[in-house]
Amino acid sequence: MKVKKSEDFDEWYNEVVEEADLCDKRYPVKGMNIWKPYGWEIQQNIDSIIRGEMKKTGHKEVYFPLLVPESLFKKEADHIKGFGSEVFWVTHAGEKELEERLLLRPTSETALYHIFSLWIRSHADLPLKTFQIVNTFRYETKMTKAFVRVREIHFFEAHTCHTDFKDAEKQILEDVKIAGNFFDKLAIPYIISKRPDWDKFAGAYYSLGIDVLMPSKKVLQVASIHQYRDNFSRPFEIKYEDESGEHRYCHQTTYGMSERVLGAIVGIYGDDKGIALPSFIAPIQAVIVPIIFKGKEDMVKKECEAVKHELEEMGVRTHLDMRDKTPGNKFYDWELKGVPLRIEIGPRDVEKGVITIAARDGLKKEIKRSGLDKIKQEMSSFDSRLFEQAKKFLDENIHTLDYIEEKEGIIEIPWCGREECGLQMEEELEMTSLGIPFPEKACNGKCAICGNEAKHYLRLAKSY
Amino acid sequence: MKVKKSEDFDEWYNEVVEEADLCDKRYPVKGMNIWKPYGWEIQQNIDSIIRGEMKKTGHKEVYFPLLVPESLFKKEADHIKGFGSEVFWVTHAGEKELEERLLLRPTSETALYHIFSLWIRSHADLPLKTFQIVNTFRYETKMTKAFVRVREIHFFEAHTCHTDFKDAEKQILEDVKIAGNFFDKLAIPYIISKRPDWDKFAGAYYSLGIDVLMPSKKVLQVASIHQYRDNFSRPFEIKYEDESGEHRYCHQTTYGMSERVLGAIVGIYGDDKGIALPSFIAPIQAVIVPIIFKGKEDMVKKECEAVKHELEEMGVRTHLDMRDKTPGNKFYDWELKGVPLRIEIGPRDVEKGVITIAARDGLKKEIKRSGLDKIKQEMSSFDSRLFEQAKKFLDENIHTLDYIEEKEGIIEIPWCGREECGLQMEEELEMTSLGIPFPEKACNGKCAICGNEAKHYLRLAKSY
Numbered sequence: 053m054k055v056k057k058s059e060d061f062d063e064w065y066n067e068v069v070e071e072a073d074l075c076d077k078r079y080p081v082k083g084m085n086i087w088k089p090y091g092w093e094i095q096q097n098i099d100s101i102i103r104g105e106m107k108k109t110g111h112k113e114v115y116f117p118l119l120v121p122e123s124l125f126k127k128e129a130d131h132i133k134g135f136g137s138e139v140f141w142v143t144h145a146g147e148k149e150l151e152e153r154l155l156l157r158p159t160s161e162t163a164l165y166h167i168f169s170l171w172i173r174s175h176a177d178l179p180l181k182t183f184q185i186v187n188t189f190r191y192e193t194k195m196t197k198a199f200v201r202v203r204e205i206h207f208f209e210a211h212t213c214h215t216d217f218k219d220a221e222k223q224i225l226e227d228v229k230i231a232g233n234f235f236d237k238l239a240i241p242y243i244i245s246k247r248p249d250w251d252k253f254a255g256a257y258y259s260l261g262i263d264v265l266m267p268s269k270k271v272l273q274v275a276s277i278h279q280y281r282d283n284f285s286r287p288f289e290i291k292y293e294d295e296s297g298e299h300r301y302c303h304q305t306t307y308g309m310s311e312r313v314l315g316a317i318v319g320i321y322g323d324d325k326g327i328a329l330p331s332f333i334a335p336i337q338a339v340i341v342p343i344i345f346k347g348k349e350d351m352v353k354k355e356c357e358a359v360k361h362e363l364e365e366m367g368v369r370t371h372l373d374m375r376d377k378t379p380g381n382k383f384y385d386w387e388l389k390g391v392p393l394r395i396e397i398g399p400r401d402v403e404k405g406v407i408t409i410a411a412r413d414g415l416k417k418e419i420k421r422s423g424l425d426k427i428k429q430e431m432s433s434f435d436s437r438l439f440e441q442a443k444k445f446l447d448e449n450i451h452t453l454d455y456i457e458e459k460e461g462i463i464e465i466p467w468c469g470r471e472e473c474g475l476q477m478e479e480e481l482e483m484t485s486l487g488i489p490f491p492e493k494a495c496n497g498k499c500a501i502c503g504n505e506a507k508h509y510l511r512l513a514k515s516y
Numbered sequence: 517m518k519v520k521k522s523e524d525f526d527e528w529y530n531e532v533v534e535e536a537d538l539c540d541k542r543y544p545v546k547g548m549n550i551w552k553p554y555g556w557e558i559q560q561n562i563d564s565i566i567r568g569e570m571k572k573t574g575h576k577e578v579y580f581p582l583l584v585p586e587s588l589f590k591k592e593a594d595h596i597k598g599f600g601s602e603v604f605w606v607t608h609a610g611e612k613e614l615e616e617r618l619l620l621r622p623t624s625e626t627a628l629y630h631i632f633s634l635w636i637r638s639h640a641d642l643p644l645k646t647f648q649i650v651n652t653f654r655y656e657t658k659m660t661k662a663f664v665r666v667r668e669i670h671f672f673e674a675h676t677c678h679t680d681f682k683d684a685e686k687q688i689l690e691d692v693k694i695a696g697n698f699f700d701k702l703a704i705p706y707i708i709s710k711r712p713d714w715d716k717f718a719g720a721y722y723s724l725g726i727d728v729l730m731p732s733k734k735v736l737q738v739a740s741i742h743q744y745r746d747n748f749s750r751p752f753e754i755k756y757e758d759e760s761g762e763h764r765y766c767h768q769t770t771y772g773m774s775e776r777v778l779g780a781i782v783g784i785y786g787d788d789k790g791i792a793l794p795s796f797i798a799p800i801q802a803v804i805v806p807i808i809f810k811g812k813e814d815m816v817k818k819e820c821e822a823v824k825h826e827l828e829e830m831g832v833r834t835h836l837d838m839r840d841k842t843p844g845n846k847f848y849d850w851e852l853k854g855v856p857l858r859i860e861i862g863p864r865d866v867e868k869g870v871i872t873i874a875a876r877d878g879l880k881k882e883i884k885r886s887g888l889d890k891i892k893q894e895m896s897s898f899d900s901r902l903f904e905q906a907k908k909f910l911d912e913n914i915h916t917l918d919y920i921e922e923k924e925g926i927i928e929i930p931w932c933g934r935e936e937c938g939l940q941m942e943e944e945l946e947m948t949s950l951g952i953p954f955p956e957k958a959c960n961g962k963c964a965i966c967g968n969e970a971k972h973y974l975r976l977a978k979s980y
Contacts, residue, residue, distance in 0.1 A: 078634055079581050079627075080588065081618065086631060089576035089646070096577075112553035113560075117543055117668050118651060119604075124544065137610040140583075142620070144605040145655035154545065156606070163543075167550060170542055182553070187582060187651070191609035204581050 083196035083203030134254020156189035183210035199315030220303035245487035257281035326388030343398030466497035466506030473501035547660035547667030598718020620653035629752035647674035663779030684767035709951035721745035790852030807862030930961035930970030937965035
């Protein structure tokens with residue numbers, strides 16, 4: 053690594069994503085990067101966590117076509133306003149001009165909801181809980197950044213339909229729980245805010261944003277949950293017959309996440325040596341590096357292979373690095389790639405019946421060879437240390453204030469709830485509103501702008 | 517099912533893919549269907565087989581961008597000739613016309629190979645073995661058919677680079693083995709033919725096609741393996757430094773498959789009752805249907821739950837159908853969806869300590885409750901019966917002839933090897949050439965057209 057994280061976070065990030073073999077940014081279309089095998093495997097491990105959560109909560113996985121006809125896309129007025137300027141248009145096939153233009157989904161509401169209106173007939177079809185993991189496309193005009201702002205996005209989106217607002221609200225709470233389980237496994241601390249009306253998702257009734265704090269003290273939105281009420285079901289005519297025979301519009305919700313989750317992991321846990329991966333998603337959880345002295349090669353090699361075998365039996369994803377390189381060079385490579393635990397085995401360790409474990413955060417200890425089953429505990433302690441460190445950073449950088457004051461990180465200021473005061477806070481602080489803390493935090497002060505009674509805190513921060 | 521398979525195979529196929537809940541064809545773009553949860557789960561199980569084979573053979577999974585700049589696509593002249601008329605073009609983003617048109621990958625050679633030229637520097641980087649599972653797009657002008665001819669294709673593609681032709685040839689043989697393992701798990705019999713020059717892949721040096729025989733006696737190509745030699749590495753400048761310091765062009769191969777594999781499974785194994793799934797890919801491998809009589813509900817339910825639990829412990833994907841429907845209606849549903857084994861449990865079975873197993877192909881037997889571990893064997897016998905039946909059908913419909921004669925199925929005719937004779941055979945038989953049998957079959961006859969010494973058999977068939 054040429055750049056130090058502590059000296060220039062954004063430059064360090066741009067370098068480390070390639071150095072750690074996550075992606076290659078040399079593809080000749082701006083904002084469209086290549087997922088290298090190591091990065092793709094991590095992303096697939098992340099996907100498997102959310103797939104597990106979806107399965108537990110009865111969501112079914114679907115796959116809808118990528119291309120959306122213009123006429124479908126234009127059915128919901130706010131939605132087209134929000135996304136119209138950033139969609140890619142397919143206009144031709146071969147030499148032929150298409151009768152109707154098709155767009156590459158920036159998100160899939162308009163593709164799914166037309167079909168939902170065919171799938172849903174009666175209250176017995178509800179709730180309908182679906183999700184898909186797909187590539188989506190947005191023509192970003194801002195500076196692109198690997199995993200954080202790209203034009204082809206690896207995207208997770210859950211879409212649900214319900215009998216009424218109340219049932220959809222229950223789904224929102226379930227989504228909040230799912231997010232909790234998901235980010236816990238990744239050891240990522242986060243905050244949830246109810247976005248202000250002027251920044252909610254195009255077409256939503258309200259939006260919850262899930263944000264993390266990056267080392268640059270700017271926030272990154274990594275997930276969002278939307279209550280649509282019947283905003284989409286009306287134009288798309290998603291209706292059901294209730295128990296009394298009456299036809300009603302469904303209420304809908306969505307939950308979305310993207311490869312930004314990986315961007316957050318890289319940004320939050322990396323250091324000057326490279327990235328650091330929580331064990332749940334690490335393609336290699338433990339790497340064994342033999343420390344070989346002349347004449348002892350066989351003994352060490354045999355022990356390394358035995359340890360590898362035992363760890364794999366326990367379900368630990370293990371790699372034995374037998375390359376013809378110095379241990380120091382190997383340490384360097386695996387630290388760069390963020391492997392949670394390194395196991396060093398030399399002739400003296402074999403004789404003493406011990407192995408040395410070095411966690412990616414520097415903690416080193418000797419454990420008994422016979423106590424190899426402690427490895428899983430070591431992985432989970434490592435994850436906890438990652439989490440604690442990031443949680444401390446987050447907590448220290450949330451500032452709950454009574455008046456406007458310039459601070460780095462996340463600021464919470466008493467707010468009357470009126471858009472003009474919120475926008476003025478944004479302007480004075482040169483920050484973006486994240487919204488109202490969720491769950492809501494009691495606020496008894498006065499609006500920092502107009503002095504009227506405050507209804508909520510408004511959270512603000514600089515953001516990616 | 518309204519249509520009988522035996523009466524109108526193609527109509528039956530069109531109906532069963534929707535009735536069995538594999539896909540929904542009502543999406544308003546022609547040839548782009550919706551994968552429903554059941555169909556998508558089957559496809560993911562198919563993908564997991566090929567992922568396993570790729571892992572065993574040291575291929576690494578990547579994900580390349582969908583959009584290919586026009587200039588990259590045009591680098592290989594034959595390739596653009598082959599695909600130019602069927603690509604979708606992105607010309608605009610938002611309101612803006614793009615400086616360079618982008619196309620939706622019909623296959624990914626041109627996207628990957630530009631980057632391969634950056635990844636490969638020396639012989640130590642070779643062989644490079646990669647694959648990806650992605651959505652590809654072809655503007656098909658022929659009649660579309662679910663899984664068989666669609667415009668958005670779920671696609672598997674392996675791409676490899678080698679030091680020379682010989683090493684690339686070894687890869688071709690490895691691919692043939694991989695295909696063998698893959699189709700064995702799916703219990704699908706197939707034939708391999710070396711495609712004639714006039715029908716090889718656009719840009720290939722030669723192509724092997726893997727075909728299956730559908731009940732309509734038309735063949736369906738389900739996979740293909742291509743030797744590119746240096747046809748792509750020259751325009752894309754994929755070079756490496758050999759051990760003596762000389763710069764050489766790589767030799768390349770690809771192996772491709774698509775959702776057609778699922779189309780083949782549906783077509784070959786289905787019957788008038790619905791589809792039939794080989795156990796390896798069945799989302800539900802065993803469905804338990806309680807046969808309930810009044811007063812015995814608890815006893816039966818308890819036994820069903822115990823059996824489900826035991827089967828799941830053994831790793832059998834099991835579903836207990838407790839819906840408020842008659843057993844007959846349940847049988848109907850699960851036969852339609854192709855579940856390999858149905859387990860019926862009634863009060864008398866509980867008392868006798870037995871369970872009744874009905875395989876999807878009709879074979880019914882009673883097994884001891886204490887011998888539940890036989891289920892796995894029953895699944896594999898079911899798979900074998902599927903295979904044997906399809907193999908018999910394939911074998912009976914390959915006709916090795918000396919002269920041109922009209923036959924249904926696959927015909928093998930002595931051929932001098934000249935294009936004009938091959939094309940005349942196609943014309944006379946109203947069939948397509950599949951190519952020369954692979955591995956090659958000795959042929960001592962005379963070309964059925966010109967009467968000169970035959971070099972090979974030429975295989976012909978009607979095809980999808």
